[in-house]
Amino acid sequence: MTAAIEPSAAALAADQAAIPILIFSDEARCVWANTQAEEWLGLSIRNIRKSRFGELSAVCAHLADIVDQACDARRTLVALGRPLGGAGLYDVHARWSDQHEQLALSVLPHQSMGAKASEAPALGFGRMLAHELKNPLASVRGAAQLIRRETELEGARDLARLIIQDVDRITRLADHWSRVGDIRLGEQSEINLNLLAVSAMESLNRADPATIGVLRENFDPSLPSINGDPDLLMQAVLNLIQNAFDAVRSDPGGTITVETRYDAGPRSRSSGHPTPLVLSVRDNGPGIPESLGPGIFTPFVTTKPAGEGLGLAFAARIAALHDGQIDFESRPGTTVFNIRLPIAKKDLP
DSSP: OHHHHHHHHHHHHHHTOSSOEEEEETTSOEEEEOHHHHHHHTOOHHHHHHSOGGGSOHHHHHHHHHHHHHHHHTSOEEEEEEOOSSSSOEEEEEEEETTTTEEEEEEEEOOOOOHHHHHHHHHHHHHHHHHHHHHHHHHHHHHHHHHHHHOOOHHHHHHHHHHHHHHHHHHHHHHHHHTGGGOOOOSOEEEOHHHHHHHHHHHHHHHOGGGTTTEEEEOOTTOOOEEEOHHHHHHHHHHHHHHHHHHHTTOTTOOEEEEEEEOOSOBOTTTOOBOOEEEEEEEOSSOOOTTTGGGGGSTTOOSOTTOOSOHHHHHHHHHHHTTOEEEEEEETTEEEEEEEEOOOGGGOO
């Protein structure tokens, strides 16, 4: 008897909700809307069903872009601070259900979250990640140590040494992720951005040989050094390069250029410090959907069918911890992410 009344009870609750809620099929067609959605859009569900949703109004067109992406990828997407007509901004949550093969779209007034609030969604994931990674990492490290000790081949010993270095770095990062809601900088040192970029590119080449020939470099050899946590900055750069490679992976002509340069203009949004040292990752992929916008840096916001939406959130947090920032520009055929960082104090004029 309980099972028989659950659907109608859920529908009644959704219909009486104070926010617009719409349900879309796996083909991105609107099949249901609550009363609040009908009033907000100025359309009845009967009229909505008669036409293609994206052609009904400018607001519907904006929402349809988000719905299409989520249905195509069969993933939940979140778009924050979207202008949807009238005064003010809105947060759009498109939640995909594998069980029902439907998408529930909810629209809420935009809320600007503080650092703690924005970090909360990733906290549980970070603890789980650290727990799940440490045992297999310890096993991999032990095997590499055994190879390094027993082999007589110099090349194998060098590879084992690289494996141990990468495992140690990942273990330290897992420790960082275990407290991601209150992440702290580790041991800091003087860092050359060019060498950091080269290390990241070489690491990715080892992990995925398909990146060889795709990655290019364009470095400013006179760039001053920075002070920072090399493990965290290395991972931030790796995340940006990996994202770029995912964007061009299926394109035979795909290219990624890692650049460094000096740009005296921007200042840190958090500290106001100058951030003239720039490391950029540029790709010629399809670009980032406009509907995601700045929300791309929010945990669990992703355009990848198999992604978790944590790489850019992590990179943005690491840049902020170094009194820097990340920004991006994107259009079809060109996307560039810029990590902007301050000069090491000893190198300041």
